[in-house]
Amino acid sequence: MSIAEKMAANQKQVAISEFFEKNKHFLGFDTLNRALITAVKEAVDNALDACEEARILPDIVVKITKLDNKKDILQLEVEDNGPGIPRASIEKVFGQLLFGSRFHAIRQSRGQQGIGITGVVMYSQLTTGDPTHVESKIAKEATAVSVDIGLDTRKNKAIKSNQDRVDWGEKVHGLKIKTTMKAKYQRGRQSVWQYLRMTSIVNPHADILFIDPDGEKHHWQRVTERLPGRVEAIKPHPNGIELGQLQRLCGESSESRMTTFLRRTFSGVSGRAAKELCEVAELEEKLKPKSLSAQQIRSLLEAFQGERTLKGKPVKLLNPPTSCLSPIEELLIKKGLSKTIDSKFVATMTRAPSVSQGNPFQVEVGLIFGDGMAADKPVEILRFANRVPLMYQQGGCLLTKAIESVDWRQYGLDQAGGRGVPKGPAAILVHLASTNVQFTSEAKEALSDNETVMEEARKAMLEMGRGLRKHLEKQKKMGKTKEKFELINDIIPAIAEKSASLLELPVPDLAASITKIMSAVIAETTTIWNKETKQTDVHIILYNYTSRARSYTMLVNWPERQGATMVGNVLGGRKEAMGVWAWKLETLQPGSQTIITYSLDGLEKGDWNETDVFYRGSQEVIGATKMDEKLLEEIRRQEEALNAPPPNENSELEGEENSEEEPENEIPQTDSAASTSDTKQTTLFGGDY
Incomplete structure (x- = not known):
């Protein structure tokens, strides 16, 4: 036997499970602390995904028990109230790598490859030799399935043992996992506690209970009954x-015409675009996709990428639909941040959906500023991708780089x-929702560089910074004014009283004098939840401490886009734009209030915990911000554009296509401009921008 034949005889196919067994660091099991966080992450992510898909408000319990302190052996238990897993699927879900339901679906989801939870089973078996115990109950069955799952890494198949049925009492459905592993529990910023805390921030609809190895309970209660919006595969x-x-799609297609193939296989391709793509690629519309040569497929790809043009311009394609995304939304980010961090100021923004390399994505940011956080230390950075916390490699992450690219000195930090x-x-939250999150490794700890995503995140940071600067300036002015007012009210009456006593005269009315000295118009705003009416009450008091009568138009932002309605508005006023209400105050007399x-x-x-107040008028209003008319006009233009009916790009082709062998106008085509009307970017005024 020759050397070449001997070398060839030694070559063997490696199972994916066998590969990861030797390279467990790829999955996040490289250190004992990270191994525990990874195991918790995979179990909790699966629980949240399953509950949301079944439209169930998640109740998740995580318990960690120390079994052997000297050998760092821990037991992890995770229980949820999800739909459960049918008996026949348990061994594949927990005992087969690359088995999942989301890999081929183009939509936002926490997991995708079908590696995570099987990786936990593999790591547990590798470090302790023990299988993972699984109990699952689905609604239509009276009892729960109980089984121990191991992994045959040579064959990438599950090893089942101790299969039985157990009574779960009144619990209708859910899943329980119990696994032992070599791992280390520690406290701090990179810990299970921090992971669950961050998870609760971006999943405010979830109730999470954590029992640590010392038996201490940490409970993050749900703060909303509203589940995230359904996501649809595109x-x-x-x-x-x-x-x-493209070669595979053409080869697998059973369509008899290229135009039909393009419209049925891809998003963003209208009837017009399908014809133009065929034209620039020099393909006959009646060609069958299966019959295309390699060169013809390459020509079609060049048309897709704009390398082939029509009259000097690429074929215009619609953006993909954004129904595949489920952003957290601004109000829920505020609630999530506020329930875990005490603050004086919270600003959030959900950017309009964008597209990078054909993949829809959306950037959301939140900035919280206030007491309880160290002023001399770096701000806390909370990074998320598809509602999953990113715990490691902060410095190498795209989201961190977006934060670092902003000059925060001009915004008060x-x-x-x-x-x-x-x-x-302060703490800065950044969330990327996408159908295809590009991580730096299989461990999903940081996002890789992407110019489009970077620019979107940076723009959102700048807007948050401007909001913080306005807040700090307003607070500073209000503080100085209050200090001056208190000083005047202490000193002037005392001087007047002493002088009147010496001169044996009555104490004069000082209101006009105090007003003249103050020479300011002040707005004080309170936004309070009313337990009895279950409404948010807003009160704005406008004081005129000047010697002249004043006239103003006062404006406020309110969450109209989020479904709120304004009631009990005694002064009336008018709507100026989406989420912006105004009142005309004709005369505010000196020393009076409205x-x-x-x-x-x-x-x-x-x-809704804070209301931004704006004004139009010649005299500055302390406690309010002068209205930016250009921005308000832009809000109105965007609102008009949203309310305008979307153009029907297929109308000009209907007559022509009806006469063809296969009428393509029957194929439903989604216009992304219409489908994103409920997820537009929200400005500081609460409207679309």
Whole structure:
């Protein structure tokens, strides 16, 4: 036997499970602490995904028990109230790598590859030799399945043992996992506690109970009964297709015409675009996709990518639908942040959906500022991808780089040289929702570089920074004014009383004098949840401490886009734009005050804690911000664009296509402009921008 034949004889196929058994660090099991966090993450992520897909409010219990302190052996138990897993599927879900329901679906989800929970079973078996115990109950069965699952890494198949049925009492459905592993529990910023805390922030609809090894309970209660919106799988977009994928799609297609194939296989391809793609790729519309040669497929790909043009321009494609995304939304980010961090100021923003390489994505940010956080240390960075916390590799993550790219000094935070992570009593949350999150490794700990995502995140950071600066400036002015007012009210009456006593005269009325000295118009705003009416009450008191009568138009932002309604508005006023209400105050006499009061119905407790007040008028109003008319006009233009009916790009082709062998106008086509009307970017005024 020759050397070449001997070498060939030694070559063997490696099972995917066998590969990860030797390279467990790829899955996040490289250190004892990270191994525990990874195991908790995989179990909790699966529980949240299952509950949301079944439209069940998640109740999750995580318990960690120390079995052997010297050998770092821990037992992890995770229980949820999800739909459960049928008996026949348990061994595949827990005992077969790359088995899952989400890999081929183009939609936002926490997990995708079908590796995670099987990796936990594998790591447990590798470090302790013990199988993972699984109990599952589905609604239609009276008892729960109980089984121990191991993994045959040579064959990538489950090893089942001790299969039985157990009574779960009154619990209708759910899943319980119990596994032992070599791992280490520690406290701090990179810990199970921190992971669950961060998970509760971006999943405010979940109730999470954590019992640590010392028996101490940590409970993050749900703060909303509203489940995240349903996500729908979409078709691939031409901008994100590779040559090999296109070859496969053409080869597998049973369509008899290219135009039909393009419209039925891809999102964003209208009837017009399908014809134009065929034209620029020099393909006959009646060609069968299966019959295309390699060169013809390459020509079609070049048309997709804009390398082939029509009259000097690429074929115009619609953006993919954004029904595949489920952003957290601004009010829920506020509630999630506020329930875990005490604050004086919270600002959030959900950017409009964008597209990168044919993949829809959306960036959300939140900034919380206030007491309880160290002013001389870096701000806390909370990174998330598809509602999953990113715990490691902060410095190498795209989201961190977006934060570092902003000069936070101009927004009230310390930052050496205007670069790097800023310092101050603040926390910054960044969330990327996408159908295809690009991680730096299989462990899913950081996002890889992407210019489009980076720019979206940076724009959101700048908007948050501007909001923080306005808040700090307003607070500073209000503080100085209150200090001056208190000083005047202490000193002037005392002087007047002493002088009157010496001169044996009555104490004069000082209201006019105090007003003249103050020379300011002040707005004081309170936004309070009313337990009795289940509404949010807003009170704005406008004081005129000047010697002249004043006239103003006062404006406020309110969460109209989120479904709130304004009630009890005694002064009336008018709507100026989406989420912006205004009142015209004709005359505010010197030394007098005007009260604006209303309530917001349709919200939950904690949804709306702060109201931004704006004004039009010549005299500055301390406690309010002068209205930016250009921005308000832009809000109105965007609102008009949203309310306008979407153009029907297929109308011009209907007559022509009806005469064809296969009428393509019967194929439903989603216009992404219409489908995103409920997920537009929200400005500081609460409207679309």
